[in-house]
Amino acid sequence: MLETLLFIALGGVFLSMLGLFYRVIKGPSVADRVIALDSIGISLISVVGLVSIILRxxxxxxxxxxxxxxxxxxxxxxxxxxxxxEIIERDRNQ
Amino acid sequence: MKNPMKKHTNDVILESATTFITFIIFLFAVYLFFAGHYTPGGGFIGGLVTASALVLVLLAFDIQTLRQILPVDYKLMTAIGMLIAVLTASGALLFNVPFFTHAHDYFNLPLFGKTSLHTAMLFDLGVYLVVVGVTMTIIQTIGESD
Structure with missing residues (x-):
């Protein structure tokens, strides 16, 4: 029973990641892509959590x-x- | 040299969060480094996590600040790590066993109790130094190119 629920949850995370990948590729602005990438990271965290429950x-x-x-x-x-x-500055007070 | 095009922002939250998050990430890197023998972890990922803690300092502050708080030549660090790794690997030849053979034994350490100490950890220390050195050299070179 729990196993089935966990696999259903994995499928839900998979679907949400598909949507997020669509947003990363299509996303009109850079900010959309950044937020989508961050959410993909969080989806990966939930995938790892679910897999570690399944594998006990x-x-x-x-x-x-x-x-x-x-x-x-x-x-x-x-x-x-x-x-x-600019991501890395040499001297931020300049 | 003031650059009028550049925005000057005062990232108080990011800077004060970085000052303690960096130490948490660094402690996690040390944990990963020592956990590496039986569980996920090891020198490589420990080095990457350490480099990411230093990158967080670079993001919140700048290259000058990192140089001030950690005056390390990362190319020298890479060379020392390589030397440690090669010497540890070839140290096995002195005892008439194949290259890369590792030895371990159990010791009673004061705080940890019965602990197994491996020479593979010394090799991992070399890998750790090489990974931190190479990653930080690459990132600082990219950051300085403008």
Missing amino acids: TSDYLEVILLIGILAFIGTVAFSKFIEKG
């Missing part, structure tokens, strides 16, 4: 934290690029 292991929980950190840094980098047009 806690070994993948570090992967969740890792994807969270990388998605956060990617979003911060994109936001800085949209705001300032």
Whole structure:
């Protein structure tokens, strides 16, 4: 029973990722693509969580934290690029 | 040299969040590095997570700030890591066993109790230094090119 529900949830995450990929490719503006990429990262986190429930292991929980950190840094980098047009500055007071 | 086209923003939230998030990410990298033998983790991913903590500092502040808080030559770091990895791998030849053979034993450490110490961890330390060095060299070179 739980197994079936978990696979249904995986299918739902798959469908939402398809929609997000459509938004990444089509997205009219850069901001749409950035938000879609961030949401793809969060969908990946939920996929890892569901898979670790299905496999009954806690070994993948570090992967969740890792994807969270990388998605956060990617979003911060994109936001800085949209705001300032430059990601890494040599001297920010110039 | 003031650039009039550039916006000057005051990212208080990002900067003050970065000051402690960086240390959390760095601790997670250390955990991943030591967890690497039996569970997911290891030198490579530990190095990447460390590099991402440094990249977060680069994003919130700038290259000058990172140089001030961490005056490390990343190319030298890569070379030292390579040296550690090669020496650890070829150290096995001294004991008349094949290249890359690793030794381990159990020790009673004061805080950890019974712990298994492996020479593979020393090799992983080399991999860690190489990954941090190469990643930061690439990112700083890209950042300085303008």
